[in-house]
Amino acid sequence: MSCPHVAIAHLTPPSAFTEVHKEECTQCFDSQDSENGIDVCLSCFNAGCNDPIRHHAQTHFLKTQHPIVLNIQRVALDKPKRADDGTPPPQKISKLAIVPENEEEKYEHLTKVKCYACDGAEVERTADNLPAIIDSVLASLTYNKQSEIKAWEQEIVPCDHTRNLVQSESRKLESQSLAHCTRCDFNQNLWLCLVCGNLGCGRQQFGSDLGGNGHGLQHFEETGHAVSCKLGTITPEGTAGVGRLDLSIISSKHINTQCGLRSDVFCYSCNDEHSDPYLAQHLANWGIEVASQQKTERSMAELQLEQNLRFDFSMTLEDGKQLESLFGSGYTGLRNLGNRYLSLAEDHALTCPADSASCLQCQLSKLADGLYSGRYSSPKEPIDSTSSPSQDGVQPAMFKALVGKGHPEFSTMRQQDAYEFFQHFIKIVEQKERASGEDPTRVFQFQLEQRLQCTSCRKVRYQKQVSKDVQVMVPARIKTRTEGEANESGEGKKEVEYEEVSFEECLDTFIAEELMDDYLCPNCLEKTTAVK
Incomplete structure (x- = not known):
């Protein structure tokens, strides 16, 4: 209509x-x-x-x-099934x-x-x-993919070979000269030698659909011309010198030509990617105007990121067995990242002045609903008869992007400590709810009392501190086996096994007495030792 x-x-x-x-x-x-x-x-x-x-x-x-x-x-x-019509089978993997x-x-x-x-x-x-x-x-690009890719930033700097590049006599390369490799008919993954203007195909990128015969590398080995630029990645925005490579516009399926990346410049002598502070001038030497270029191919960073973002971890136990999947309310898993509650969330959604994706309360409501409703932990159909049922779980990408925004570590895709992330999250909630006076993180607060007794004068001093967490040590004791157990397990088995440790034992270790050196006793007025 x-x-x-x-x-x-x-x-x-x-x-x-x-x-x-x-x-x-x-x-x-x-x-x-x-x-x-x-x-x-x-x-x-x-x-x-x-x-x-x-x-x-x-x-x-x-x-x-x-x-x-x-x-x-x-x-x-x-899934398409090959009909028995004489069609040859797929090519054998070699x-x-x-x-x-x-x-x-x-x-x-x-x-x-x-x-x-x-x-x-x-x-x-x-x-x-x-x-x-x-x-x-x-x-x-989807928001989740944008958030992931923004967190991957690669520092690209010039090298001596790009700074001091000496080019051959300038000439305008004809369009047909830029259509395919000079040594084969390959028309993708083409690298322009910035020294002499030769066009060679790149190396095949395993793990992607990008092919090549390595004629660009062969050209370097024969001539020593080290610096090449990948055609299809040249854009007006890519002429800057030293700086950060912004990966926020990468898409594995759609190349956005409205905003480009810095062009791929590779130095074969350094065997690494570098930036070219004079890229526009170097390309103009071969008649290529940067202002008229558009991005048509994925860069090396994009190809690498595609593999990083595809990587998955198997949920396996120490003995190699697959973890058993649970389903239903309260059993929703987090993927690689009552009715009254839902009603409150809906009321907030109508009155929230911010965008839902940038509102902490909206994202907390979304995460809690996703984990406890049970809607996203339904059994998933097994891939084959040998596989067990699994669940998709939820991927809190918006929550992670919001909580980690602006943080030097949690805004990136680097490995991070769960304890430090929890502390950072608690701090953000405190800041958000300070004005309302209804800080939910208060439920984590408790008071630690420290008793210090001077070993010289035997006087006792108490210190009190409000905290939200404690760090306890987990003792690692190698398990001793009897002779019968050793024979039963086999002589060839050399895996180290550790004794089980209870949480109560960890707490007892935390509050156990210890001797503290260089204690400045307020009564003795000198450094001594104290029992803590």
């Missing part, structure tokens, strides 16, 4: 830096895989679920009066390589435009500028 609200809404496509929530609801963990998909607001690109009870998309409309949404539903495709899965071949995305001002009626998707907006939303 034609809808007058499309023109009234003044919709515009998202830019390269717009946060587009299209993967999951910002207030619960319903996603494109849910029964009714999710609705992406085409005004502010918030995502809301279509669940008949929670109806967060409807809640968002009542709060913002943004009527036009794009409903996205992802449907798994049946090389050991990690082959990434192609998501586009596994799923189909069903989309439709709706208007909440018209009671959720479907809108003609060709109206006004809707086609361009729909294409931009589908091609944009």
